[in-house]
Structures are given as structure tokens and as C-alpha cells.
Amino acid sequence: MGNSYPDRTNARGVWKLSDITKNKLTQGTFPKGAGRGFSAGDNNSPNVQIDTISIKTTGNATDFGDLSQNPQGSVWSVHGSDTRCIFGGATPVATVIQYIVPTSQGNSADFGDLSVARQSIGGGSNKTRSVNYGGQTPGKGNVIDFMQIQTLGNATDFGDATQQGRQPAGNCNRRRAFLVGGDDGPAPASGTNRIEFVEISTTGNGIDFGDLHATVVSCPQGVGSSTRALQGGGGQSSGLLTRINSFQYDSQGDATDFGDLTVARRLMGAVSDGQRGVWMGGAGSPADVNTIDFVEIASAGNATDFGDCTQAQQSPQSGGDALQGLDEFFPRAPELYSPTGRPLRFGAAGVGDLAMFNNAAALETLQISTLGSAVNFGTLSAAGNGTGMSSNTRAVYHFGSVNNSTIEYVEFQSKGNGADFGDVTVNRQNLGGVASHVRGVLLGGEEPAASDTMDYITIATIGDATDFGNLTVARGNTAGLGNNTRGVCVGGYASPAYSNVMDYITIASAGNATDFGNLLATKALSADGTGGSSTTRGIIYGGYAGSAGNVIEYITFANTGNSTDFGDATANIQSGGASGNGVRGLYAGGTGGSNVKRIDYITIATTGNAADFGDLTTENQSINGTSNCHGGLS
Secondary structure, eight states, rough: OOOOOBBTOOOOOOOHHHHHHHIIIOOSSSSOOOOOEEEEEEEEEEEEEEEETTTTOOOOOOEEESSSSSOOOOOOOOBBBBSOOOEOOOOOTTEEEEEEOTSSOOOEEEEEEEEEEEEEEEEEESSSSSEEEEEEEESEEEEEEEEEETSSSEEEEEEEEEEEEEEEEEEEESSSSEESSSSSSSGGGGBOEEEEEEEEOOOOEEEEEEEEESSOBBSOEEEEEEEEEEEEEEEETTTTTOEEEEEEESSSSSOOOEEOOOSBSSOOOOEEEEEEEEEEEEEEEESSEEEEEEEEHHHHSOOEEEEEEEEEEEEEEEEEEEEETTOOOOOOOOOGOOOOOOOTTTTTTTOOOOOEEHHHHHHHHETTSSSSOOOEEEOSOOOSSSSEEOOOEEEEEOOOOTOOOEEEEEESSOOOEEEEEEEOOOBBBBBBBEOOSSEEEEEEEEEBBBBEEEEEEEEEEEEOOOEEEEEESSBBOOOEEOOOSEHHHHHHHHEEEEEEEEEEEEEOOOOOOOEEEESSSSSOOOOOOOTOOSSSSEEEEEBBBSSSSSEEEEEETTTSSEEEEEEEEEEOOOOOOOOOOOSSEEEEEEEEBBBBEEEEEEETTTOOOOEEEEEEEESSOOOOOEEOTTTTOO
């Protein structure tokens, strides 16, 4: 992508004031200065000194100021923004929260109080919210609470960790805060290898992510970039560790080995600026150390000497002005850009050009406004005959199985694998789905008998589905069409007959469906048709009624009534997936006697036959489609 102004990878050109404002607020390519890291207090009373380093350089730490209260062994890291660095908890357990301004050398000031007095807390923050995860209360705790970083005040309850623990590593990116490893008791032998997380913008209980590379790890400390988390050191029953673990924030699973620290230790300070991770001090054997070492986060390998702390220390509180959750810039894949070359404004309704299809367990993407074939995005944990729903930031997929209730999700802006969302109210397969930019509704299906069940989720909030109401007729193999207000469930099959029924719901209001009209012919769709619509018109593509069909039909959402002929598909097709951007509809994969990988497209506002767009990576049926700008998002 060419620019008339510089970005972080191109120092040439001239910045305009409008470009600077736009990039700071939305695009995130305006350069930032070198980050400052802080390590405050430690386990040696009455030490309250705050050490500081420049993360991008090397050298010894210098004095910044003093804390108002010594945390005395209360490990805490990865909390704050680029304008405030926050410290919390103390020994003996306390509710104290204090902060510093990184650009103003001096002592800390009072922020407010934790919701529960405790110490040794994990978690992390993005630019707006700090999530404080677990801790010692004085027993092992499972408390999660949060603060708004720019507003002084007390922390508020967020939810509960999956189990009790203390002294974990804190990790975060802009979306997720993590609790990693830690102690379940007073000794290294009682450590844990768990990794769990919460979505920072929501509230709720912790979610299992995976396990550390080591079987038992007490008191590691975490650094990271916007995509990768590292945890250095810790202890086992056999002694202290040099190991550095690594995992990707957006791909649930176990950590892998990254390299080793220069000195085996635990209970360090940990700071990072998105490119470099630095560990400061720590409890070594037989004594505390003043070691500072670092790694380049993007590449695996052993740590390198950085310099020395002002004194040997263990259990300091740490943070910085450029933590992994704070950096607005992140590389986007080419298909996430608009045709003008500018990054799409994720989060704004009606803006977007990305189609996503789940092809078996694989997720594939493409740019809707162009022609071409799909590329790999990531994977879901299983395949099935389910459905897809989406907002302009998140795609959600139900596997579609009478033996699996799982719903998973991915974020459009960050390539990676699916993560657990929650469960449907009733296990079923061969169902349709429809979504607004807020809510997704799952329509009918088979349990294995035909079902009239509808349940819904709030797309931005992880959790189980809730009962919505019932269809007018129980059936499976349905498709869903919709705009931001109305969802329509189309066709289906209820043994021994195919259905021509269309019924509709108001997506924002739970309740039973109402008759909309009839299809031109009775048929099963076996496809998610959510993407094949604009704000005014929904498209019904192909289908099965004893043999595959090439008929394309359409409805007008505002007017109930029967469907109207639109044109013909490029071939007889059923069980494909649909996506679109409100202007163009895409129909991918399916079967017409044998599986295909072809992608067709139409212009939704006109009528006429479909044309060839490109291909999926492999032939398949039971495809589900989503997009970050379908008819339900405007």
C-alpha cells in the first residue's frame, strides 16, 4: 500500500496534520517514541523506589521516584496506558491502587481501591480498561475486577477466575487479559501450568486457554507484543527456571518453548514495548538478583544482558507506557484493506469488505469487491453442519452437531484460530443463522428430528445462547437472511417433505416467528444465507428438492410476501455458504452431485445470472459464510 506520508516502516515523506490525527485515532501508523519501563518497590521493606529504563536501549536502571506504599512482594504487571502506569495491592493484603505519569518523573499518587484486598495479581490492560486477575486474599483468590484507566476511582467486580491462585504472570493484548501460571500455595512445588483469559471489554468469568510448556510453573512473569505472549522464569519442585514460554493471544492452545533467560529466577519485574520484552530483578538462588535481560519478541532465542537494577530485588511491581495491549498499530493482511488502499474502519457499521467461509474446520477469507480465490485465515476446533453469524468485528460459528453444543468465534482484524464462545441451548445440526450488528439468532435445525428452536447470542459478549422463541414450522436445512432489523428463516426439510415456508423475526426482540410468505419451490437450503442480503433485499441461492437447483430468488424485507425470480446460478448447487458486503453477494462451495470449490457472485440490487468469482482452497459442502459488512450491519 503506497502512502504520501511516512509510517513505521517508512520514514520518508511529509506528515499532514490531518494524517497525524487520522492515524492516531484510527489507523495507528503514526510513529511512537521509545517506551519507558518501570519496576517499583520489592520484597525488601522499606524499599519504595521506582526504577526506570528505556526499553529500546540497554543500560542500568535509574531512579524515577517513590511509591506511596511499598508493595512488599505483591507482584503486579502489565497495567496502565501510555499516560498512566498503575500499581496495585500490597503485603499484608491491601486495596491500595496507585499510579504514576510516565512523562513526569516523581512519586506515585492515589488511584482508588481494589474491590477485594489482595496482592500478587495478574491480568493486563488496553488503552481504556485495566483487568486485575486473581491474587492472594490472603488465601488463594479467584477475584477479577477492573478499573477505567483515565478515571480515578475504585475497581469494580468483573467475574471469577477458573480456579484460585496467586503470583501469576500477567499478559495482555488490546482484547484479552491473561492469568498464566502462578502459585496455588506457598512453595514452587505447588505451582500451576494453566493459562486462562477474559475479554477486556466485557465482564464475565475466566476461560481456559491452554497450558504452559512446563508441567508446573510458579511465579513466572509476562511480556509480549500485540500478538505474542512470553512468560519468563518461574519455579518447579526441582528448582528455579530459565525457560521462556510463548503462545499467540488469539489462538487457544498450549504454550511452546521460546528460549532461556540469562539467570534462573522467579518473581521478576516484566516490561515490554511490543517489540522487546525485558525482565528486571527477581528471586534467584540463593539470593535476589539485580539482573536485567531482554529478548526480541518476534524471534525465538535466548535472552541477552540489558544492564542492572539499582539494587537486587524480588517481587517488584512493574509496567510501562507501551505495553503489549497499548500499541494501536498492527499489520493487517491485504484483504482487510478497502479498494482505496486505506485500512477499513473496524467497528463502524456499514464499513467492511471481508468475506469469511468455514470450509470444514478451515477458515478462509477474501475481499468481496474484487475477484479472486480465498486464502487461509485460521481454523475452528471442529467441522460440522452448522451456521455462521457476524458483526463488523467478529465472526461466530456454531458447529452444527447433535453431539456438540460449541460456538466459536474469531476477530476479523486478527488472523488466527477460533476461540470458545459458549454453547447453544439445544444441540442440533443443519440450521440457519441471521445477525444484526449486535445479536445473532440460530434458526431451526435437526436434533436429529426437525426442530423449531431459535436461540440467540450477543455477538460482542462471550457466553451461552438464550432461548429466543419458535419457528412457525419445525424444520432443518434452513437458511437465514436479514438486515439489521428483520431476520427471515427460509425453506428447509421436515421428514418426509421439503418446505417452501418463510417466516420472520424482529432480531432485537425475542419471540416466536411470523409467516412471511413462500418460496417459488419447496426446497432445503442447507446454507447460511446471512451474507446474501442488503439492507432492503435478501437473496435465496440454489437449494435441494430431490435434485440440486440453480434457481436464485429474492425477497424484499420490508414487504412480506412470496419470493421472486432473480436469475440462475452458474451451476446446480446446494449446501454452499453465503457472504456479502450489502452490494455484492457471494456463494461459495456446495455440491451438485459432487463437491465444488467454485465461488459465484451477484449484484444484489439488480436481477440476473451469477458470474464466476474465484475458488475456495478445496472442494466442500456444508460451507458457512460471514462478513464484516453484510446486510445486517448497515
